[in-house]
Amino acid sequence: xxxxxxxxxxxxxxxxxxxxxxxxxxxxxxxxxxxxxxxxxxxxxxxxxxxxxxxxxxxxxxxxxxxxxxxxxxxxxxxxxxxxxxxxxxxxxxxxxxxxxxxxxxxxxxxxxxxxxxxxxxxxxxxxxxxxxxxxxxxxxxxxxxxxxxxxxxxxxxxxxxxxxxxxxxxxxxxxxxxxxxxxxxxxxxxxxxxxxxxxxxxxxxxxxxxxxxxxxxxxxxxxxxxxxxxxxxxxxxxxxxx
Amino acid sequence: xxxxxxxxxxxxxxxxxxxxxxxxxxxxxxxxxxxxxxxxxxxxxxxxxxxxxxxxxxxxxxxxxxxxxxxxxxxxxxxxxxxxxxxxxxxxxxxxxxxxxxxxxxxxxxxxxxxxxxxxxxxxxxxxxxxxxxxxxxxxxxxxxxxxxxxxxxxxxxxxxxxxxxxxxxxxxxxxxxxxxxxxxxxxxxxxxxxxxxxxxxxxxxxxxxxxxxxxxxxxxxxxxxxxxxxxxxxxxxxxxxxxxxxx
Numbered sequence: 259x260x261x262x263x264x265x266x267x268x269x270x271x272x273x274x275x276x277x278x279x280x281x282x283x284x285x286x287x288x289x290x291x292x293x294x295x296x297x298x299x300x301x302x303x304x305x306x307x308x309x310x311x312x313x314x315x316x317x318x319x320x321x322x323x324x325x326x327x328x329x330x331x332x333x334x335x336x337x338x339x340x341x342x343x344x345x346x347x348x349x350x351x352x353x354x355x356x357x358x359x360x361x362x363x364x365x366x367x368x369x370x371x372x373x374x375x376x377x378x379x380x381x382x383x384x385x386x387x388x389x390x391x392x393x394x395x396x397x398x399x400x401x402x403x404x405x406x407x408x409x410x411x412x413x414x415x416x417x418x419x420x421x422x423x424x425x426x427x428x429x430x431x432x433x434x435x436x437x438x439x440x441x442x443x444x445x446x447x448x449x450x451x452x453x454x455x456x457x458x459x460x461x462x463x464x465x466x467x468x469x470x471x472x473x474x475x476x477x478x479x480x481x482x483x484x485x486x487x488x489x490x491x492x493x494x495x496x497x498x499x500x501x
Numbered sequence: 502x503x504x505x506x507x508x509x510x511x512x513x514x515x516x517x518x519x520x521x522x523x524x525x526x527x528x529x530x531x532x533x534x535x536x537x538x539x540x541x542x543x544x545x546x547x548x549x550x551x552x553x554x555x556x557x558x559x560x561x562x563x564x565x566x567x568x569x570x571x572x573x574x575x576x577x578x579x580x581x582x583x584x585x586x587x588x589x590x591x592x593x594x595x596x597x598x599x600x601x602x603x604x605x606x607x608x609x610x611x612x613x614x615x616x617x618x619x620x621x622x623x624x625x626x627x628x629x630x631x632x633x634x635x636x637x638x639x640x641x642x643x644x645x646x647x648x649x650x651x652x653x654x655x656x657x658x659x660x661x662x663x664x665x666x667x668x669x670x671x672x673x674x675x676x677x678x679x680x681x682x683x684x685x686x687x688x689x690x691x692x693x694x695x696x697x698x699x700x701x702x703x704x705x706x707x708x709x710x711x712x713x714x715x716x717x718x719x720x721x722x723x724x725x726x727x728x729x730x731x732x733x734x735x736x737x738x739x740x741x742x743x744x745x746x747x748x749x
Contacts, residue, residue, distance in 0.1 A: 320681075321723040322688035324699060325716060332712035420576070427578030431692065438580060451588035459577050459585070466576040 260453075267444055267457040274440040275461070281354070281426045281436060285361030286419060292366035297373040311370060318367035323425055326364055331356040331432050353432040361425055368418050376411035377403065409480050416473035420466050427462075437461060515714055523705045523715075530701030531722060537619055537687040537697055542630075542680060544623025549630025556635055567631070574628035579686050582625055587617035587693040618690030626683045633675030637668040670741040677734035681727050688723070698722060 296314060299307040318326065331353060340346045349355045380403050388398040430439035441458035445451045478485075519527075555567030574582065590612030598610040641664065649659045691700035702719035706712035739746070 316728075317720075317724065320727040321720045322685040322699070324688045324691070325702075325720045325723060328703070328706075328712070329716040329720060332706060333716045334713070336711075336713040424576075424578040427580045430580070438578060441581075442584070445584070445588060449592070451584065451592050455581055455585045455589065459573075459581055462578055462581065463573060463576050467572075 263448075263450070263453065264457060267441075267454050268461065270444060271437050271440050271458050271461055274435060274437045275465075277434070278426050278429075278436040278438075281357055281361070281429055281434070282423055284358045285365065285426070286422055288358065288362035289365035289369060289422075292362060293369035293373060296366060296370035297377070300370065300374055301377060315367045315371055318364050319371075323360065323364050324428060324431070327357060327360040327428055327432060330360045330363075353429070353434055357426075357429040357432060357434060361422060364425070365418060365422055368421075369415065372411050372414040372418065373407070375414070376407040379410050380406045409477075412473065412477050412480065416470065416477075419473070420469055423462070423466050423469060511714075514711070515718075518705075518709055518711060518714070523709070526701050526705065527698065527718065527722065530696065530698035530719075531726070533695060533697040534684070534687050534699075534726070537615070537622065537690060537695065538680070538684050540619045541622040541626050541683050541687065544619065545626030545628075545630045545679070545683070548624060548627030550634055552627060552631035553634035553638065556631065557638060571628045571631055574625050575632075579622075579625055579689050580692070583618060583621040583689055583693060586621040586624075587612050587614065590617045590620075614690070614693040614695045618687075618693050618695050622683060622686050622690060625686060626679055629679045629682060630676065633672050633679060634668060636675065637671035638664065640671050641667045666741075670745070673734060673738045673741050677730065677738075680730055680734070684723065684726055684730070 296311050300311040330350065334340050334346075334350050340350055349359070384402055384406065385398065388402045393401070426436060427438035429436050430442055433439070435443070437458055441454050445454040448454065552567045552570050555563040556571070558564055558567070591609065594610040594612055595604075595608075598604045599606055599608075604610055645663055645667075646659070649663045654662070687697060688699040691697060691703060694700065698719055702715045706715040709715070
C-alpha cells in the first residue's frame with residue numbers, strides 16, 4: 259500500500275472541491291429560480307403556460323444532460339447573434355458558465371415537476387379552512403399552501419440535489435478542472451486509474467452522504483408533528499440525533 | 502422572408518450532410534445506444550435482484566453488502582464509475598497480461614470499450630433496479646407468502662409461483678423509470694469510445710463544424726427513444742397486471 263500516493267491524490271482532488279461546489283451551488287440556485295418560474299407558469303391556469311412547461315419538461319427530462327451541455331457549449335455559438343451579443347457571448351464561450359447554464363436548465367425541469375406534485379398534494383381541507391378564515395389569496399399561499407408544499411417537496415428535492423452533485427462531474431468533459439477533471443489528469447499522469455478514481459469516489463460519496471444527512475436533519479426539524487410524542491417521564495432530547 | 506430563406510438553406514445543408522453518410526452513421530449510433538441500454542438493463546436485472554435479496558435478508562452481513570452497493574453506486578457520479586471500469590479494467594488486464602508474459606512489459610492491453618461501458622452502466626442500473634425490486638417485494642401481501650409457506654411450498658416454488666409474478670407486475674412502472682435513466686446514462690459511455698449515438702453526433706459535429714445541427718439531432722433522437730419507450734412500458738404494465746383488471 260502506497261499511502262503517500264493516496265494522500266497526495268486525495269489532497270489534489272480536495273483542492274478542486276471548491277470549484278465543484280461552485281458549479282453545484284450556482285447550478286442549483288439558478289435551477290431553483292427557473293423551476294419557480296415554471297411552476298408558477300404551470301399553476302397560473304393559462305393553457306399556453308401549461309403547454310410551454312409540458313414541452314420544457316419533456317425536452318429536458320427526455321434527453322441526456324451531456325447532449326444539453328454540448329448544445330449549450332458547442333451548439334449555441336453557431337448563431338451569429340450569440341457571438342455578437344455583448345451579454346450572451348461572455349457567458350456562452352466560458353465552459354464553466356455553460357455547465358452552470360446546462361445544469362440549471364436541466365434540474366429546473368425535474369424540480370418544477372416536484373413542486374407541482376407538492377402543490378397538488380396540499381390537503382384541500384387546509385386550503386378550505388384558510389378560505390373560511392377569510393384569508394386573502396396571498397396570505398393563504400404564504401401561511402398555508404407554501405409551508406405545507408415545501409415540506410412535502412423536501413424528500414424528492416434532496417434526491418434531485420444529490421443528482422446535481424453527480425452531474426457536476428460532467429463539467430470535466432468541457433475541460434473544467436473540478437474534482438473529476440483533476441482526478442482524470444492525475445490518472446493520465448500516473449496510469450493508476452483504480453487508485454485515483456477510488457480516492458475521488460470516496461470524496462464524492464462523503465459529499466453526497468453529508469448532503470443527504472443535512473436534508474434528513476432539515477426534514478426531521480420540519481416535521482415535529484409527525485413524530486411520536488415522548489414517553490411519560492422520558493427526557494426530551496433537545497437536539498435531534500440525525501446528524 | 503430572409504428568415505425563411507435561411508431556414509431553407511439550413512434544412513438543405515442538413516439534408517446534404519445526412520445523405521452524405523452521416524444519416525446512416527446516426528442510425529448505427531441509435532442501434533449501439535439501444536444495444537448498450539438493453540445489455541446494461543439485463544446485467545442490472547441480475548445484479549438488482551441479487552442485491553434486493555441481500556437487502557431483504559435476515560443476515561446482517563448480507564444486508565450491509567446490499568446497502569453499501571446501492572449507496573455507493575447511486576451516490577457516485579456515473580462518469581466516475583465508467584472511467585473506473587474502462588481505465589481500471591485496462592489497468593487490471595495490462596497487469597495480468599504483463600505478469601503472464603503474453604504482452605511485452607511496455608505494451609498495454611485495453612479494456613474492450615463496449616464491455617467496460619456496459620458493465621459500468623449495468624452496475625449503476627442494478628443499484629436502481631434493486632430499489633425497485635425491493636419496493637415491489639415489500640408491497641406483496643404478507644398473507645400470500647404465509648399461505649404459500651402453509652401449503653408447504655419449497656422456497657423455489659414460492660419464488661416462482663407467488664413472489665416473481667407479483668414483483669414483476671409491481672416493478673414494471675419502476676423499471677420503466679430505470680430504463681429511461683439507463684438510456685441517458687448510456688450517452689456517457691461515449692467517453693470510452695463506443696460508437697453510440699452521442700459519440701457519432703460528436704464526431705459529426707467536429708468534422709463538419711455543424712455542432713448545433715448534430716447535437717440538436719442527437720437530442721431529438723434521444724427524445725424519440727425515451728418517448729417511444731413510455732407506451733411500450735404502459736403495455737407491459739397492462740399485460741403483467743391483466744389478472745387485476747376487470748374483464749370488459
